[in-house]
Structures are given as C-alpha cells and as structure tokens.
Amino acid sequence: MLADQFSQTFRNEHRQIRDALLELIGAFQERDKPRIKSLLDRIATYTGPHFRYEEEALYPALVEIFGPEYIEELLGDHDRAIGTAKRLLQLAEKESLSDEDIAEATKLIRSILPHVSDCDGLSIMVERLPEEKVEQILQRRDQSLRAGLNLLQWAEQIRKRPTTASA
Ligand SMILES: [Fe+2]
Numbered sequence: 001m002l003a004d005q006f007s008q009t010f011r012n013e014h015r016q017i018r019d020a021l022l023e024l025i026g027a028f029q030e031r032d033k034p035r036i037k038s039l040l041d042r043i044a045t046y047t048g049p050h051f052r053y054e055e056e057a058l059y060p061a062l063v064e065i066f067g068p069e070y071i072e073e074l075l076g077d078h079d080r081a082i083g084t085a086k087r088l089l090q091l092a093e094k095e096s097l098s099d100e101d102i103a104e105a106t107k108l109i110r111s112i113l114p115h116v117s118d119c120d121g122l123s124i125m126v127e128r129l130p131e132e133k134v135e136q137i138l139q140r141r142d143q144s145l146r147a148g149l150n151l152l153q154w155a156e157q158i159r160k161r162p163t164t165a166s167a
Pocket residue numbers: 014050054116119120
C-alpha cells in the first residue's frame with residue numbers, strides 16, 4: 001500500500017531530524033562550535049525539502065480531514081521553526097557562548113521537538129487519503145529533494161509566509 005510506503009519514508013525523515021536536534025542540544029551544551037555549525041547545516045538540509053513538500057502537498061491534502069484551523073497551526077509551527085533556525089545560527093556565530101546562550105538554545109531546540117512528533121502522527125490520517133493523493137505527495141517530495149533548497153533558501157526564495165520569532 002502506498003500509504004505504508006509514505007509512512008515509512010516520513011518516519012525516517014522525522015528520525016533524522018529528531019536525532020540531529022537532540023545532538024544539537026548536546027553540541028550547544030559542550031560549546032562545540034564546529035559540531036553546532038555542522039548540525040545546523042544538516043538540519044537545514046533535511047528540513048528544507050521536508051517542510052516544502054509538507055506545505056506544498058501534504059498539509060493541503062489534509063485540510064479535508066482536519067479542517068483549516070489545525071493545518072494553520074502546523075504552518076504556524078513551521079513559521080516558528082524557521083525563526084528558531086535563524087536565531088540558532090546567530091547564537092552559533094557568537095564569539096563565546098554564555099550560560100544564558102546555552103539555556104536559550106536548549107529551550108529553542110526543545111520548542112521544535114513537539115512538531116516533529118505531531119507531524120509524524122499525520123501518517124495515520126494519510127492512510128485515509130485516496131491513493132492518487134498519496135502518489136502526488138510522494139511526487140512533490142521527489143521534486144523538493146531534487147530542487148534541494150535548504151530551509152532558509154526555501155523560506156527566503158520560495159515560501160510566501162512570514163517567519164516568526166520563537167519562544
Ligand atoms: Fe514533518
């Protein structure tokens with residue numbers, strides 16, 4: 001079943017994002033700047049195409065199930081995640097990281113985690129979509145991966161929504 005294929009792919013993407021975010025908390029706590037930067041880079045590379053196909057295909061397809069309000073919440077989570085990514089990049093550029101910086105980074109990264117698990121749960125609703133819709137979502141995913149824009153490139157060049165400052 002195509003929905004099962006989708007769920008597995010989707011779960012693996014969330015695992016990669018989850019693991020990189022958790023590692024990033026560790027890297028901030030160790031004040032390991034090269035690791036912080038490479039993890040931020042990795043996270044931007046994973047989340048760019050992922051957020052993109054979610055917003056261009058998956059989330060719109062789920063409006064008929066959830067109604068528009070919950071989909072707006074998911075988009076709001078993305079707005080904040082992008083704002084958070086920008087702030088984390090600023091922190092990573094600092095000459096030295098204070099205790100307050102580490103606490104801020106930890107709080108910011110944790111603020112993204114619930115979206116990772118909430119988003120993964122959408123798979124259970126994807127099972128109720130017609131096969132052609134799931135096919136379209138997977139196609140959009142391929143296109144996003146091929147375009148290969150990272151999170152901020154996509155947010156700045158393509159995405160229409162404003163990004164918001166995070167918690
Ligand atoms: Fe997701």
